[in-house]
Amino acid sequence: MGGGTSEIAVISLGGIVVNKSLRVAGDELDQEIVDYAKNKYNLLLGERTAEEIKFSIGNVIEYEGEAAHKALFRGRDLKSGLPRSIEISPAEIREALKVPVYSIIDAIKDAIEETPAELVSDILKNGITLAGGTSLLRGMDKLMSHELKVPVKVVPDPMTCVVRGCGIVLDDRDLLNKVRIR
Template identity: 50%
Template sequence: IVMREPSVVAVDVRTDDVLAVGKNAKAMIGRTPGSIVAVRPMKDGVIADFDITATMLKHFIKQAVKSTTFSKPHIIICIPSGVTEVERRAVEDAARQAGASNVELVEEPMAAAIGAGLPVNEPTGSMVVDIGGGTAEVAVISLGDIVTSVSVRCAGDKFDESIISYVKKKYNLLIGERTAEEIKIKIGSAFPTEDNDGASVEIKGRNLVDGLPKNVTITAEEVREALSDPLALIIDAVKSTLEKTPPELSADIIDHGIMLTGGGALLRGLDSLVEKETGMPVHVADEPLDCVANGTGKLLDVNMPASYYKANEKARK
């Protein structure tokens, strides 16, 4: 992996000029004057602003591809398994406008499973739960194809929103996205854990009663309560996928378990929660944040079967 950047762009609303992209733009969230906005051009895993997405991709391509020999590279883009044909085409068009010579679309759970080292080509059922920023993807894979899948637009970003809403409702305190993310990383959990029980963190925000800055202390138990609703949606998606899985593949999942990938897999106790709710053994990938990227890289390196690009074929129909 040569580059890791968040999909955030800072724009001057007076001139529509792009001021910063990626980490530099994310650092501006909640700290900009009225003339500058830090936006996420991709929301819930799909394009929300086509032009800004194309500009962002062009910036990332230029940053990653130094040689002029590959100035128009072959690109594989991962998309949620539940996107529409219109959304697929929008992603492909944005990549071409950004300078890609050839664009392939791959469903995220397939890339995540490959990156996690699951035996996707074997005649055995492999189940992956990939929790990113915009979506949670649950899929059962066998013989190089997705047998059944569920995609919910509820993942890391919704975790942050739930923390913001909880703090606002309980403490009359308004906090920003960055603060919510820090709370999630420091003391967030899906299930009680020994290393997190009793943990707390002091947070700063704006008192909604008098408008003045205020400090409060929030506990790990409170954060777990704040995250309960979005986590319930993900658990429902896992159960729904299991219910639609053919019996022979279900037997494989009982034997081999469920693999958690994506940034959401780093949430403390998530594996314990999924295991408790499903009765299946649950594993967290060695490098959950990198699984989708590593899986996509493997697809570029070798000549994979056409079934991997099923999402792209659908887009062209």
């Protein structure tokens, strides 16, 4: 789950059995926050501010003590054109992110439904692994586990694991030949 796309794959014996690509990821979540501030507060937020909101108080499930985590953010008032600050709560961000997050979950459900039955038991046993910056959104793994009824974990260092894996493959010619798409 990166910035521009969420890639979903069921992998078995080193090969891709089912895959889906969804144009819903971090950038779309940021845009949902921008749209929420525009529609509710008549305030234009920048993309960087929306991303900061996403990672500072963004969440997809209610958590203990969230009411105390309101945050102050600045943008431009759409009526006056002047700078203005607003206080946004984690609950508001959760609501703003609901539709795109559930579209990712629905795509994962579709991938599981297309998976051969003998591999579904492996998914139940081994779970789902999340990578990419969007996987760092508070509660993403717990919400997915609840909705999909399978264990979900986030890889260590999800922001760089994909590019590091590519580097390992490029450094090992034999491994590159094994995974090359023909």
